[in-house]
Amino acid sequence: MVLSEERKALLQTQVELWNQTLSFMKSVALAVALDLRITDAIRHRGGGTATLPQILSGIGINPCKLASLRHLMRVLTIAGTFAIQPLETSSGRHDEPVYKLAPVSCLLTGGDVSENTTSSLSPMLSHVLYPFHDSVLSMGLAAWFRHDEEPGKCLYTLMDGVTLWEMVDVSGGVGGAAATIAAAFPSLKCTVLDLPHVVAKAPSVRNVQFVAGDMFESIPPANAIFLKYVPHDWGDDKCIKLLKNCKKAIPSRDAGGKVIIIDIVVGSSPSDIKLLETQVLCDLHFMEIGGVERDQQEWKKIFLAAGFKDYNIMLLGLRSIIELYP
Template sequence: MPPIQDKHSSRELLQAQVNLWHHALGFVKSMALKCAMELQIPNTIQHHGGSMTPSELATKIGLHPSKLPRLRRLMRVLTISGIFAVHEAATSNKEIVYGLTPTTRLLVGDEVKSNLFPILSLMLDSTVIAPFFGMHSWFLDEHSTSLFKKAHSLNFWEMAEQDDTYNQILNNAMVSDSNFLTDIILRECGDVFLGINSLIDVGGGHGGAARAIANAFPQMKCTVLDLPHVIAEAPSDVHVSFISGDMFKYIPPANALFLKWVFHDWGDEDCVKLLKNCKEAIPPRDAGGKVIIVDMVVGSGLNEIVTRETHVLYDLFIMCVEGIEREEFEWKRIFMEAGFGDYKIISVLGVRSVIELYP
């Protein structure tokens, strides 16, 4: 067999090498972002008026002067990848200045209530990343179903129940995501909540989404259903009620149900069981009954490479905890198996969609 060099031009070979290196080094971007977050670089620049020179930044975050050249190299990765902005200062020495971008602005402010810092912290947490180093052996192990459990001897949810620190990281992540996404849901497709008298947020955590919905629709009775250890830490609220329970055993009756980022945690069999419980809890369609789902529909939404790649990357990411992101035909299959009659997908949430499901 002739060597590969004989079949391709030097330009093609070198580009192929670049592609492999770029793919293999993708983790460096993730770790650079994690480092910037832990050094509080976004907030530091924000509190300095939105721009800082490398020396100003190094001083403010408490770095030794010897680290300044390394800081520049870190920020070079993050500016080339579009996380931060960079430009020359309007001074004679032409020193560069770092600034925020729309992406970075999602990381500034209160860590739990107003930005995406907590959800990114969960994605980049060593507990979540560690299992991927054993992915190849997990694939070869016919008896292991959970990559996360193979690494930690506990599944994702057992870890949250037994480790208070990890549980706090998870809860903060869910709160921040709910606050961010629910505001956009209400702005872009709030009509899905019109005419609903009572709504249960199934697996709604500490009630961030339910609280926002209740504020937008004061006439609606909003309730959160979640596991006892989650509800135990939920803040009290006059507009939202909380019920401890297991959604796989029973869901209280309501006019409509809301499930944000729930189904992707479970396989088809569990999802069908959950959907059947949902169907039993709501009235017929002509009486206003429906299930509102917020989740990924792989391949839907903007047909551009970042969205499409994020869909499949997140699907592989959540495979670690036995989750799955579904294409439309996969959603349709579990909907029909659970006895639902119709659905509508509204793709206005970036990588996620709103699905209205009717009995």
């Protein structure tokens, strides 16, 4: 797919705007790091370095939060709060990442009375960052990390008692994307699948039919399936279940069957630091509702688990177009 320079500029502008909008998540991440005393957990280990499991143990958090801690640390390393170095294995390969203190984090000591902490900025920073501590913006992220009685619940559910999807559907299930596709390609017949209460409000759109159902149960047969901003709302198990249903609904690759996904691929352009930062900030933001923004290896893992054989990724600004083949 070839984009004009004008469209490329527009996509880059969108990245810039999202970066400005989500920059507050860096303050949220720093507030959580101070609250959990991640700096102390790293500093107190021999050599001043630690892996994720070691940090988890050092801050006394349930192992079920390991994946979430990885996503938090990804934001903190991109922001420069901590540094990361690869672990050299005996075979010469790099395995699990090891975190160490960056110049910034050397000023974030917890303030143990037995240590010289006169240069620590933690007390002042904690005061300044207090609005992010338990605010609607952070949704009590530090408290959620400590909460291990209901490990399967995202912090949104713990705070409100229901999932986001039990309150309002925000996936655009009334056919906006399908209507645009049908208008651009009049020969196509499009079907929109969504929950019954969403479909009931759908408008009449030419060449677009609406089907009430549950994508985790079954998907109507089609030559191609389009998932726009859907997988990032769900954890791996749910995504694998969804993609397995997609695979059942489409023909073989030789017959033209494929799944088209529009979503973020973290690190899709490693040299673009602004893009990478925006992607990981999106990831931390979506973690609040139990969602996740995945890098290519994480996408590959769920594709293979769902039984797909091949995929292709095309960068499209903040997000990417993923073509997935059975």
